[in-house]
Amino acid sequence: MKGNLEALMVMLGKTPKKPKEIVPTAQTIHLQKRAKKITKAEIAKIKLELQEVEDGKYSKKWRNRRWFSIIFINLMFTLSFWVDVQLFEGSIIASRVLGFHMADIYSSLQVVLAYKIMFINLIIGTVTVFVIWLLLGGRAFCSWVCPYHLLAEIAEKIHLKLAAKKWVTEHNFHRGVRTVFFVVFSLLAFGLGYSLFNSINPVGMISRALIYGPGIAMIWILILFLFEVFYSRRAWCRYVCPMGLTYGLTGALSPLQITYQLSNCQHETCCHIVCEVPHVLECVKKGRAGNVKIDIGTDCTLCGACVDVCPTGSLKFEIKGI
Ligand code: SF4
Ligand code: SF4
Known part of the structure; x- marks a missing residue:
């Protein structure tokens, strides 16, 4: 298992x-x-x-399928909004897809902890998402759906090219800091009565920018992108993102x-x-x-x-x- x-x-x-x-x-x-x-x-x-693998000369069969999946799913939200067909309403964090409520599990936890409320649509959406990713492999959400994953892959490619030329150096942190961030973001939400994580979560920011158009939040995405290109590749996903950790836990029995x-x-x-x-x-x-x-x-x-x-x-x- x-x-x-x-x-x-x-x-x-x-x-x-x-x-x-x-x-x-x-x-x-x-x-x-x-x-x-x-x-x-x-x-x-x-x-x-x-x-050959170092040089990127290998089959990209699964990578191409994943990229298609990420682009297709995120594009459906954008098109549904612009064409107003109401098939994919909301964003990747909280939505109604073909009439079914969907809510990202960790983002929902943040809402519950911050505002001390639980409403029926949130519960239905969270349970639906939990069951989907329990069946589909938990962190498969990351590489097959998450829009930030695609951006992080591009940043990583640039980072590796620069590293090969010795223009940048890779900096690694202890992986355990992601667990610490999970706890800290949760405690902050409970203590502040406000979800700091949901305000800085690049996944929601990119999803909303793709649907409603980019705003000032893109500066944060640019900072993360540059940090991953020049300092530590995949830093957000590897060392921070509590969503990734939550999907990992969800997929434990997948x-x-x-x-x-x-x-x-x-x-x-x-x-x-x-x-x-x-x-x-x-x-x-x-x-x-x-x-x-x-x-x-x-x-x-x-x-x-x-x-x-x-x-x-x-x-x-x-x-x-x-
Ligand atoms: S770890 Fe977070 S940001 Fe990274 S791919 Fe997964 S959900 Fe997206
Ligand atoms: S994340 Fe999983 S599927 Fe992807 S390369 Fe690593 S072990 Fe393989």
Whole structure:
């Protein structure tokens, strides 16, 4: 299960560790791999594969599907407003889609904590969104729907190009600060009687700007964008966004997930290069898999990048029970 306790702790900020127990079948595969001599030709091939991934030369099948999904969903809100067809009303944070109320889970929590009220449409919308993302994989919201994700991907690409030229340096923070932000934003909402998070949340800002037109809030988005280009890539999603963390928790029991098969993996870790949350892929490192088949942790955004780059097909989408 992708939401086992260890995966949840890793999502909250714990550093992933080698499993205490490795099942005998996995242990046998590890020993066979250790005993196998790798030829110079194989090493050269692996180095070439890694270089190609670094250079962005790999299949973009899942990336293209995701981008289509993000653009399509967000465009539907814009078109519905401008053409006034009322199919997608509101924004990505709170909406009515084909008549169904939808409300982002963490943003709803902020409203409840800040204003100490609960109204029926908010409950219906939040439960609907919870069930949808429980079925569709939690953080799949991030890479398949969230408009900020697309912007952060563009910022990351620029950052990597500048970093390759040594014009910028990557700065990392402890992943646990995202959990701290989750708690702090919640306490602030309760204490202030006002949702500070909803006022600075780039997801809502971009969604509203796409629908109603850009405003002064775009300055904040520009600051975040420049911060991610020049200082720390993916900073908002990795270290701040409590929405991402909430969707991660929502998807802990999801049947849709990425699974890893140990047997054919060459452990060249191409997947770590492209993954936004590489801590969930700790098991692909040599000797780290505790089982022959492993569910990738609940912080995974199901973006499919690792599926696209894996030369041995060891990472796959899977629906549990099918
Ligand atoms: S972490 Fe937050 S901002 Fe980033 S993609 Fe997910 S919901 Fe969007
Ligand atoms: S594990 Fe794979 S699918 Fe999940 S976030 Fe990383 S690259 Fe994307």
